Amino acid sequence: MIINNVKLVLENEVVNGSLEVADGVIRNFADSPSQLPQAQDGEGGWLLPGLIELHTDNLDKFFTPRPKVDWPAHSAMSSHDALMVASGITTVLDAVALGDVRDGGDRLENLEKMINAVMDSQARGVNRAEHRLHLRCELPHHTTLPLFQQLIDRGGVSLVSLMDHSPGQRQFSNLVKYREYYQGKYQLNDADMDHYEAEQLALADRWSQPNRLAIATECRARNIALASHDDATRAHVAESHELGSVIAEFPTTLEAAQASRQHGLSVLMGAPNIVRGGSHSGNVAAHELAQVGLLDILSSDYYPASLLDAAFRVAFEETNPFTLPQAVALVTRNPAKALNLDDRGVLAEGKRADMVLAHQHGDHIHVGHVWRQGVRVF
Structure with missing residues (x-):
């Protein structure tokens, strides 16, 4: 050809x-x-x-297209895969959440179905894109480590990220933003939100650090790439580096992005953040990091079509130091390098x-x- x-x-x-x-x-x-x-x-x-996507939650919406609606796995996977290639993505790490920020969440219920759909469709050769797994480990949860241990040796896992969405941590270091987000997500009144916040703090105190250390140890032993998630301070980044992280997913502050680069972590930000012009959580904007050269990888996160769009926006924005090849590398060469995909x-x-x-x-x-x-x- x-x-x-x-x-x-x-x-x-x-x-x-x-x-x-x-x-x-x-x-x-x-x-x-x-x-x-x-x-x-x-x-x-x-x-x-072909674009390389390291962190997409897109699969979730096809398995649960509406609240309490479960969609057949083969149809959900096929629709998700079609949207990926239509967005120019040829290698995709489907992000599945282990543990949950709220008991009974759809992600936890759909976990086994989604993983089986990804692995079975890939093994049968029916996918248009190449699909791999990204295990997103929600640390303040008692089920996280057992689930991780069940899945890590099944094959197909290319990336593991360590997340802590408890109040006062990383993405939600701003407690006002935390309450706004979860009250809106779960329709909680003030009293319910007080109870939920206290519950999450207790879970984090019990499970976050033991899970963080155990999962990182097992990733190092298997040479599986590890990512931090929503680091906010230099101390967060130093801890992530010590654990062996190679990617800094969505650092929430300029300080954390600078520290990540200094420690040799590739800084990953959301392509929707570029397209929309800022973070929906009120954190540092991806375009701010691009302007000072602190951007290594883009991820479509929740909106696949944003990946190619964002790369060209980075290239064509006069205030950015990126040429078109450098901007395209954010969605091709750099994510491949972070996972040692040399081909x-x-x-x-x-x-x-x-x-x-x-x-x-x-x-x-x-x-x-x-x-x-x-x-x-x-």
């Missing part, structure tokens, strides 16, 4: 030319058009590596032919076609 008349987004430059694929890998590329009649016309679009993430000879053809229409970037290992999946 030859793709002609495209702007190739390479590691360090954008080149007008053509690219050839054979046996699922990139054979070569040129800064000139192919003269072969079978070459596919890219119509002047950008050809970039993808760049347009280069011998790399997997995971590719996205994108066009600009007005102010928006649209996905035209997507290939995974040379096979067109969108």
